[in-house]
Amino acid sequence: MSEEIKQEQLEAVMGLIINAGNAKSDAMEAIQAAKVGDFALAKEKLATADQALIKAHHSQTGLLQDEASGKKMTLTLLAVHSQDHLMTSITFNDMAKEIVELYQRLAAK
Template sequence: MEDEKNLEAIMGLIMNAGNAKSDAMEAIHAAKAGDFTLADQKVADAEQALVLAHHSQTGMLTQEAQGNHVPVTLLTVHSQDHLMTAIAFCDLAKEIIDLYRRLDEK
């Protein structure tokens, strides 16, 4: 049962981090097209997906802190990689959108 719970958390990390990255990419494309309302909405969607990913991660960290060892598998490492990449991508997307916004104002 514990393995199934861990797999669910890991897959939640991968899925939500992937959604965040996709939303951030869509936000960049919207800003490039001059649709800043959509860009802002997609950034908000990306941030919400990151919150969901963090919930999955927090569950695993809480379990570990309570003394229930979470086995570190390649899939676990992969999920953490997805999360960190998505966070960095979302941060960069916000900067790129800001640049497009500034160009649009000129």
């Protein structure tokens, strides 16, 4: 595998980790905002989290497309971690949306 391909794959993996981490952080901030009744900020943070997940997904899609076109990826712990990080962030983001909605319902009563 050429150094150029390794570098491209590393950048994609790091893109997954960074953007998934940003999404999870934004989702947590959305929950904290909803907890104190700032639902506008909560919605803003959830939207920001969604955008970060889109960026992470683009990185993942690039890796999948590369592999499908014959570019082999060396399986590393970092690559596995990036996939785990993405899936955890997606789940956390989904749960954050539900929690924000619950806080809104509680506030409305």
